[in-house]
Amino acid sequence: MPDQPAAPESGSVTLSSPGAHSPGPAVGVACAAAGRVGEIARLVDDAGFIQRCAARYTAAGFGRPGEAEIRSWRNSWPPLFRALVRAGLSELQVYLEYGTPGAGRRLDALLAGAGPDGRLVMVIVELKQWQSCHILDAERVLRSDGVVTAHPVYQVAAYRSFFIHWRPKSAPELEVRAVVVLHGASAGQAAALRIDTTAAADIPVLSGADLSAPPGELVRLLRADGLAAPTAAQVVRFEQIRWEPSSRLLEHVGAELEGKGTFALVGDQQDALLRILAVAARHLPALENTPQSGERATGGAVITVSGGPGSGKTALAVRLLGRLMRAHPTTCPCFITPSGTLRAHLQDAVRQHHAARELFPGIGALRSTAQRAGALVIDEAQRINRGGARGLPPDLAAVVRKVPLAVIFLDERQVIRPDEGTTVEEIRSAARALGRTHHHLELTGSFRCAGSAAYTAWVDDLLYAAPDPWTGHDSYDLATAPDPFALQEWIEQATADGHTARTTAGFCWPWPRNRPRTPTLPLDIRIESPSAANTTRAWEAAWNAHSALIASDGTVLAPRSQLWATHTGGHQQIGCIYTAQGLEYHHAGVIIGPDLTWTNSRWEAHPSQSCDETLRGLPADQYLRYALNIYRVLLTRGTHTTRIYSTDPATQRFLNELIPPRPLRPPNLASGRRYGRP
Known part of the structure; x- marks a missing residue:
């Protein structure tokens, strides 16, 4: 389950520079601290300074820094600033935890100085506390604690691409350099991380010993050679840059998103796209940036697009982004x-365009993105946290109020938590109250579940109305699984045949976040299943891995939870609502847990059986709404087939009565295979 963003705190770090130096950073600069190197060098060992940085970090929209984050500041900042001061760089401007637009990335440290030609030069500093790691490839390393993370040189090269591809033409020209500092590593360990490619050959990796080099050599190692103190005017101009993606980046990424065959649009999807683009043409500047006399509308527009599972909302949203x-x-x-x-x-789909990550900011950056975006596409809007507000969530209200073109996709029956639930009517009322044009579009097609409208209607009747026997085998392949072993065997066979096959379950077993890393995934899920001779067998499985499980040779044994549905090894894990919603795969296995049972001819909810802390304390009748919505999502992920198993015997018998039996490959009971044991 994703973490919720922390509430902002008051307080900030004021670091005014003396004399002609720059004042504190502009209000729009998102960072933990900013000022001249010498000023901050005198503060980095002070506990009060760290506290003020933490408060400003939160106020910048980064969330509340955890203990590990603050510990990294205490460990990494002092050696960096000692080196900078000893190198004679005290007059350079520095930003700590500098955030790119939408808080998409945070740079550990960013130095600013004036080059020999007077041009502003930025030096991106990536700080690592590692002492050793195993290099998997040019993009990934395996840390000694078992965590796979981006190669630091690759990481800082991606940061550098941001300044190149997001600098508007009106902004001052920048020269951007980069350096990686491993202050606790030996010379040999640092040397092993250097990359000798054209794109990264000029990015050094420094060890603790390098930071003790003579001042003249240290300046060169830190990539600050030739830099002088920036003027106050230069600092102000830099802080006032309104970062925006270049036309070239948008063209390339847009073409890539549009060109993906999986995003082909048909039927009412295509009609909706054309209608949205017509509204965009009236409210947004054209490519040539020339006004169309008599045709330009004012006041902005809000478009809501609703539709059920598989109606093509996300495919349309992605295609729309590419066109915009x-x-x-x-x-x-x-x-x-x-x-x-x-x-x-989405970020994985455009990973070769490093700077494109900023086009997909996190939901915590919704309000700040509304301040700068002229067009904003929001998918799964019904899941935006209300924050206790009546009516529209405050962040979404800011979008409706400020963004010239906001296109909002939602399905009111996919609300799965009590702090969610935005509706089309709420958006319509807010738009009209603000004098904004509102349009609503409904997607009625079915592009998932083999395009079977009969199946999606059957699921809705099963959960929300009067359940009917399934008679649509000609339109969709639906069956029950007799036990979890058979379900597992079916998933594994489908995967072996080259298809994407995944199992999801209700959140009815613990899914701990913080636990020791082991060579295999912990088997969190345990289901006692009846077998022959009135005995039972225990089926065990692993939830999604919170972080990827990587073998020592770099083989991915299990992808991290967010990529579970598509990456190799995901079929050996069990997904839940938080890692399945919005996605699809060929073959879907669904385990209905003990939180939802068919009892006394109706669905009954048992919140005490849920391990979702946001739901288990709800009254049963309130929990029922969310449980039905959750299983509706899980039952509509399979594009070709779905197999259902319920842990409750009475519910399983009920499903068997509704769904005629179909052959399943018998489980290989002698294999001893269990999910989570590669």
């Missing part, structure tokens, strides 16, 4: 979703 990038690049179009899983997949 290409036709209206100056509007800085962005895509935001409360689903961290969907966001991870």
Whole structure:
């Protein structure tokens, strides 16, 4: 389950520079601290300074820093600043935890100085506390604690690409350099991380010994050679840059998103796209940035698009983003979703364009993105946290109020938590109250579940109305599984045949976040299943891995939870609502847990059987609404087939009565295979 963003705290770090030096950073600069190197060097060992940095970090929209984050500041900042001062760089400007737009990334440290030609030069500093790691490839390393993370040189090269591809033409020209500092590593350990490619050959990796080099050599190692103190005017101009993606970046990424065959649009999807683009043409500047006399509308527009599972909302949203990038690049179009899983997949789809990650900011940046984006696409809007507000969530209200074109996709029957639930009517009322044009579009097609409208209607009747026998085998392959062993065997066979096959379950077993890393996934899920001769067998399985499980040779044994649905090894884990919503796969296995049973000819909810802390304390009648919505999502992920198993015997008998039996490959009971044991 994704973490909720922390509430902002008051307080900030004021670091005014003396004399002609720059004042404290502009209000729009998101960072933990800023000022001249010498000023901050005198403060980094002070506990009060760290506390003020933590408060400003939260106020910048980064969330509340954890103990590990603050510990890294205490460990990494002092050696860096000692080196900078000893190198004679005290007059350079520095930003700690500098945030890119939408808080998409945070740079550990960013130095600013004036180059020999007077141009502003930025030095990105990536700080690591590692002492050793195993290099998996040019993009990934395996840390000694078992965590797989981005190669620091690759990481800082991606940061550098942001300044290149997001600098508007009106901004001052920048030279951007980069360096990686491993203050606790030996010279040999640092040398092993250097990458000798064209794109990264100029990015050094420094060890603790390098930080003790003579001052002249240290300046060169820190990539600050030739730099002088920036003027106050230069600092102000830098802090006032309104970062926006270049037309070239938008063109390339937009073309890539549009060109993906999986995003082909048909039927009412295509009609909706054309209608949205027509509204965009009236409210947004065209590619040539020339007004169309008599045709330009004012006041902005809000478009809501609703539809059930598989109606094509996300496919349309992604295609729309691509079109807006290409036709209206100056509007800085962005895509935001409360689903961290969907966001991870979109970023993964454009990973070769490092700077494109900023086009998919996190949901915590919704309000700040509304301040700068001219066009904003929001998917899964019904899942936006209300924050206790009546009516529209405050962040979504800011979008409706400020963004010239907001296209909001939602399904009111996919609300799965009590702090969610935005409706079309709430958005319509807010838009009209603000004098904004509102349009509503409904997607009625079915592009998942083999395009079977009969199946999606059957699921809705099963959960919300009067359950009927399933008679649509000609349109969709639906069956029950007799036990979890058979379900597992079916998933494994489908995977072996080259298909994507995944199992999801209700959140009815603990899914701990903080636990020791082991070579195999912990088997969190245990189901006692009846077998022959009135005995029972225990079926065990692993929930999604919170972080990827990597073998010593770099083989991915289990992807991290957000990529579980599509990456190799995901079929050996069990997904839940938080890692399945918004996604699809060929074959879907669904385990209905003990939180929802068919009892006395109706669905009954048992919140005490839930391990979701946000839901288990609810009254049964309130929990029932969310449980039905959750299983509706899980039952509509399979594009080709679905197999259902209930842990409750009476519910399983009820499902068997509704769904005619179909052959399943018998479980290989002698194999001893269990999920989570590669």
